[in-house]
Amino acid sequence: MQRFLTDYGIATSLTLGAVGLAGAIHLIRMVNSSDAGNDRMTEIAGAVQAGAKAYLHRQLVTVSIIATILFFAIGFLRDWPTAAGFVLGAVCSLAAGYIGMMIAVRANVRTAQAASVSPHSALRVAFNGGAVTGLLVVALGLLSVGFFFRAVEEYSGDTRVAINSLVGLALGSSLISVFARLGGGIYTKAADVGADLVGKIEQNLQEDDPRNPATIADNVGDNVGDCAGMAADVFETYAVSLIGAVLVGFLTAGADAREVLIYPFVICGVSIIGALLGIGFVNFTRLSPTRALVGGVVISGVVSAALLKPVTSSMFPQAIDFSGKLVGASELFNCVLIGIAMTFAAVVITNYFTSTAHRPVRRIAEACNTGHATNIIAGISTGHHATVLPVLCIAGSIWMCYSEAGLYGIAIAVVSMLSLSGIIISLDAFGPITDNAGGIAVMSGLDPSVRKITDELDAVGNTMKAVTKGYAIASAGLAAMVLFGSYVEELKAHLHQNFVFDLMDPRVMIGLFIGGLLPYSFTAYAMDAVGSAAGAVVREVRRQIEAFPGILTGQETPDYRQCVDIVTKAALRQMIMPALLPLIFVVGVALIPEHGLYLLGGVLVGTIVTGLFIGIAMTSSGGAWDNAKKFVEDGNHGGKGSPAHAASVTGDTVGDPYKDTAGPAVNPMIKVVNILAILLIPILFR
């Protein structure tokens, strides 16, 4: 068995990846075979699809230019296998986003139609639409990393070369996902905020009212931001974690311990079985939506853990020497368990801080009674409070994994955490699909009972979305640790000397400060981008309503395309600066002669430290504000139309760029910084 797994571990994992892919294709068929509703619905869904496609195509052009420059830079300065990896990572990240979004826009309209049959069939269609993205991301991640690794290894005959080129793949996927997260996040929130500011507040239109010229742009935004952006982001997290584990294994255990390189692939492969069973459970259970979804996650986690126990034991009959530390099967399996436990901890903690059922959100809703300002203060303080437990859990995980199996142990925990993303993303993608389904129901004039069903599912989806963001940023914190470790080990291996990043070294300290400012500057630009793009939407909507008074009476159709066009251009223009910020800083610092290396070490860690806090605080505040508004709208503190409701809308609007643009984009940003540093080492020190 040990022989088999060592010799064929990657092949077996890739086979399981292919099974995941087959599952995704099966689900796509299922979704497509559902009833797509009446003509009006198809027409609206078509407009949303066209807008989303148009955005992604333009994004592709912008990103391709930057990617091409970087491809040649990496190729000439470093080596071509790494450059090839960069392109593969970029393409897969884009593809994950593209396919995920194309399924989502198909699932939207079908969910709306299914909701006119029964809540349960709506849940199934929406969930399966999300599950396609979930399965695609893990299958694509596993297959691309695995095949590329083996291909380069075979072609060059050198494992070292293959592992180096994986760093290129990691950078490609991270960089693209920064663009996708930022571009999509700016798009979705600019359209959302812009549509709300004029539509809801000035003209008293309902959400998704077809008379609002920005309403199609708003619905397009849900797809390019919450579906495409998110899928690219999680693909990146998944691929980078897998690559990080392989890299750390190689650097700390040496090339001879082949099972150390294969184990991360095996974890990913086995977890696909867990994900498939979890998805099956949600499809066949008759439980309430929340219970069905949580049940799916639990089954996925338990099955993966149960399968990995014997697999780990048979792969590691003897202890492995990691730079002097002996690590056996039980230590490694403990790290797997820690990773899975960390997933549940992240889910439970984020749920506590962002669900309407618990004190934090209710306290924010209560603060709405005394106005806009007290609501904002309560939301921000909730975000700050929400950092404490996740960070303590991360610290605890680092401690335990390190004691069990050193840096490789942390990497294994991250991989097992991320291996659950097949089912976790299904939950995340479920939210925007139901949200959009509701939009289509309103715009195409379906019975209000349909909207009621989609609204209920949307509330569930809202919490799930917040929860998966907590999971993503927590995993990013751990993954970044692994990447920093890889940076140091790579430096040692490359320069054949020991490196110490002592806090007493002023260069390390300065690096920490510079690294710490990156997430601050990055999120500032991201928020500004939403503000200025939303302003452009506001002006356009006001212009249309003034120029064509028939729009408000329903006699004239607004020019939706114009709004879509404005947001598309604004999002693409505004994403460039923040996305290039980490690139510029890291390269700038690395080029400082003699001291660059030490400064860079500090920069990497500084970015992790402040980035983790900003990421958690922003996504938690945003999720909590969103649900506090929902809680008020459910009839508390005066309900809809009360002053408390007005205050809660302000909180929700502030929360939009927090939780859907700036906050989640910090996650890939941290990783770009770290991977870029690893990639630069052989360029700077030939």
Next chain:
Amino acid sequence: MQRFLTDYGIATSLTLGAVGLAGAIHLIRMVNSSDAGNDRMTEIAGAVQAGAKAYLHRQLVTVSIIATILFFAIGFLRDWPTAAGFVLGAVCSLAAGYIGMMIAVRANVRTAQAASVSPHSALRVAFNGGAVTGLLVVALGLLSVGFFFRAVEEYSGDTRVAINSLVGLALGSSLISVFARLGGGIYTKAADVGADLVGKIEQNLQEDDPRNPATIADNVGDNVGDCAGMAADVFETYAVSLIGAVLVGFLTAGADAREVLIYPFVICGVSIIGALLGIGFVNFTRLSPTRALVGGVVISGVVSAALLKPVTSSMFPQAIDFSGKLVGASELFNCVLIGIAMTFAAVVITNYFTSTAHRPVRRIAEACNTGHATNIIAGISTGHHATVLPVLCIAGSIWMCYSEAGLYGIAIAVVSMLSLSGIIISLDAFGPITDNAGGIAVMSGLDPSVRKITDELDAVGNTMKAVTKGYAIASAGLAAMVLFGSYVEELKAHLHQNFVFDLMDPRVMIGLFIGGLLPYSFTAYAMDAVGSAAGAVVREVRRQIEAFPGILTGQETPDYRQCVDIVTKAALRQMIMPALLPLIFVVGVALIPEHGLYLLGGVLVGTIVTGLFIGIAMTSSGGAWDNAKKFVEDGNHGGKGSPAHAASVTGDTVGDPYKDTAGPAVNPMIKVVNILAILLIPILFR
């Protein structure tokens, strides 16, 4: 000359400190001799005075209990000289706050009276009231540290014992200033927010309308928060910087290099001459308020630098050996210049981000056009942007000072930066005095022209207040570096072994995360405290207005005392938890056997890193929102009463706890964490 300064350096400095004290007394006489206005004014000022005194007395009781426990803990666990230092630091910090506040409440009413004569005499009275605090803080800081150091040295015959006991003094002053900043900050903002929410928004009363039951509490708050809290805070910053420099000098150059210990005292002494000349300039110039104040700072800085050049050369004719690095007079003087330059940089940068004259504030004001939410987003992003330049300046200063003179060089830069606080605090304290003068003018029914003059001065004071906060937090960032260095050097000296805090050590990394969460949790509690205390004020004001309808018609006098009482109790109750948070975490981490030391190293740095960013971001956002409101009120974007104005009020209210409670309290909090760690070393390792 070298002999003289080495032998009598401290004595000379103390004499200069006494001159500063004499200057303060002279200014007190000048303020007291000004006309205190009519009976109504005296009555109102008396009510504010009584409320402020009552609060400080109760604060004294609460703080004394905690301080007594700590005194015995330090005495029994460590040694009694240190415990004595702790008490002295605590007493001086309280005294600085108390005296500063007592002068301010006297200057308030006299400024209102002077404003009925001419703007220029109002400026003089207000500035001199602030200058009393400025001079007192530096004189008290220099005298207490100097006398205590010499006294313990003489008494014990051992310089080492004297230096150790200074750590106690530092902790005493830091801990008290956390309480003062938090308690005062919660008080002032709870009363302010509470008074505004019911008075301005619900009842349409003007600011400081005597019919508002919370108006006296609001005015008391300005004094206990902005005067007493601020004075205690800057006393702490000053004393800790001085002590940090002496400690670092002793630890890195050894006990024989006496001039190294004396030099920080000399810098402080010489700068008192500069501060006196600067204060004189403001009194005699006929320039506009802003120019007069800025002129005072420039004169103070230039005079101090000019005097310190020859003094430094004559004190260090030969280079000194700092753990192997040779440092001479020119290197040290360069560090002095860097510190002074850093002061000006902090002032200019913060001014750019918070003054109505520049883009950031105008952009926020513009965002008010599209509502509450866009204003909040713009303000938060401005805060994030505002961290970049100060942090880069701090990083640059660390780099340059370290190259010039190692850790001691950084310490010298901090001391020379802080030595300017005599004049800088004068600017800071000027703001609340004019603010209160305006309140007294309205409440006692003076001619509206008086309010106009005080309002103009208040706008100047507002920017000055924001600017001095940027200065305080920037200096805290540098000072905390010095303290962390002292922690490590102290560890080395105590355990006779080398210590490396390697970022690759998971304990250091975990420490960074835990340290990083302290400022987040601390600010969350501080903001919550303001929210809940303000809620109590709102309920009381609503109750009074309902129970006694005559209040609004002016026929009944509201029960001011009740509001004062409620805020007093709430502020004192709510300050305990956040103030004890750093204490609990540091002691908890330090007690972890075997690993505690390494974890603690990470904790100290983690707190510095996130604390610096949170501190700068919060004070900048708050200042910018405040001035954006002022900019709208000046007639832009629709002026007072417009929807943009309503949005700007929301921003200002969110900014209140940001800039006056949570943000500035981070500064002493970072230092408590670091000093406590130093103090614990000999307790944990006997």
